[in-house]
Amino acid sequence: MSTIYTLAVDAMGGDHAPGVIVAGLAIAAERHPEARFLLVGDTALVEPLLERHPKAEAACTLRHAAEVIGNDMKPIAALRSRDSSMRIAIDAVAGGEAAGVVTAGNTGALLALAKIIIKTLPGIDRPAIAGIGPSARGDVVMLDLGANIICDARNLVEFAIMGDVFARTVLGLTGPTIGLLNVGAEEQKGDESLRQAADVLKASHVGPQFHGFIEGHDIGAGTTDVVVTDGFSGNIAMKTGEGALRLIGDLLRQVFSSSLMARLGYLLARPGLDRLREWLDPRRYNGAVMLGLNGVVVKSHGGTDAEGFAHAVDVAMDMVVHRFNENIREGLARIAELSTGLAKDKDEGGPRLATAG
């Protein structure tokens, strides 16, 4: 008999909810027979959808939520709404009913609610948002993508530990390499917190995997499996990379439709070009994860489709099944002594909530 894992799912978050959410769960239910979904949303809207997706229906328990947190709602307002689908889904994780939550809703609201209701893991100062992207040498994990716009050395060290476990759990790597994003690879580059974090990581149990400082171009080159940075730079790097890929995609489309010969050329090269497009498909990288919380929290892109939402569920299942948070706890215990010193040096202000979109 196999273990059953329950995920709470916000049926109402995202641009195409609840239709895409239910259709995504139909795909996910087939991929993960061991998964059950506590689906939270407006039953009047969701029930008819479930009837059309019997595979999703079989794996779902429906729970009503009267309110929805809009995409533009500020975190403060989101915290006041006790009957929102996102809030009730998060409550289910805090109450132990579900091992994790998946939503395509408002990122800032999710981060604020998760921090307050699910709370951070013991020993974690700030949760971080992690994501996966493509590189010349395979998938790369990057964090923080925007949860903390200012980070101190302790935060960066914790992100590295969490990124290490994430790369092992979700990418299945043994001994993933770790890089600290900086403006140059030399040891004297960057500010004090980067240099302190590098020193601690070198001395820690991930020392043998620690590559040192890396630069922006190393992300696409896949120099390391894990890219650690503050939430401001990480958010900008992620979106700049996405923007550059989109630019090239648009330009290639123009090239291949510019003449009859070019169209023919496209048809001949199509199998390879299609594979490339598939490999770079943003849906394959859907599912930013909030790490450092007492439960698995996965944020799907708001504009994704059913396949993309199913991928976000894949990520949540990987983390739940492979006991992500227990591995984090072990990693933290191993750096506890090293990071005590850093905690004392911490700036008064501390990192701020960015709620990056």
Place this chain on the structure above:
Amino acid sequence: MSTIYTLAVDAMGGDHAPGVIVAGLAIAAERHPEARFLLVGDTALVEPLLERHPKAEAACTLRHAAEVIGNDMKPIAALRSRDSSMRIAIDAVAGGEAAGVVTAGNTGALLALAKIIIKTLPGIDRPAIAGIGPSARGDVVMLDLGANIICDARNLVEFAIMGDVFARTVLGLTGPTIGLLNVGAEEQKGDESLRQAADVLKASHVGPQFHGFIEGHDIGAGTTDVVVTDGFSGNIAMKTGEGALRLIGDLLRQVFSSSLMARLGYLLARPGLDRLREWLDPRRYNGAVMLGLNGVVVKSHGGTDAEGFAHAVDVAMDMVVHRFNENIREGLARIAELSTGLAKDKDEGGPRLATAG
């Protein structure tokens, strides 16, 4: 009779100096008949090269320099070398012999030497490094690319003013739009210095051109003509974008060589693909510029070829001919009152020298 403009050129900086430098000047001399070059380097090496490039020779005055600043030399060490080719070229600008300097040498050394010897323009707190990159809507100017890893509101405002003048001078735009790079477009995003800078820019003479906050993907989309950011994020964004373009370029090469059909497809689509490659050619964007100094300072990429170095000379000539620094002075005068308040609020620490590679 047309005016003659003199640029000091470091013959010894970069990976392929002095060969590529002299070959680049041969191209530049033809494009800019009004240019004269004070070429500084080891005469024993440079003279024979000039003999092989009569067009360069006709435009050059050779000045001997006994030393070379290596790529790995730290700025402190570079400052001690009084007989380096870079130093003598910079001295020529400080002494009024040349209107600007072009070098493919060590960026950190150049920034340190330029700040100390050429000095910043009156009213400028920190010089910034600006560069030009491709976007869906034409060329985009971005600054700072790494001169200052921490920036306050006053720095960001000054970068915006300098970026505006740079876009007018080098890209030939009238009323370029300006964006402040942030983790979200909403007004409450980012830290205090970003929000303060946005307020000042809105109230300033560039207010009508100021688009507000932009995100990483807006760089490639060309949402604004000028992208203003601190040197840490700017350096990472630039290199991440370059890395993403390189990744796609490599993958496309693989696709087009993966089968006979794909090769044929490439040949059919080739005219368009070649135009795309040309348009994205890093040499077309060669020539990062140090803005805010009492003279024009252009840094060519160290690994560039003759065509790329000639492009860096193009940028320097554009700035000299179009009286870049006089325009900056006017822009600064117009925001003087607005930015006085910011100067007082400045953090004690202030920005630090990053010497990004």
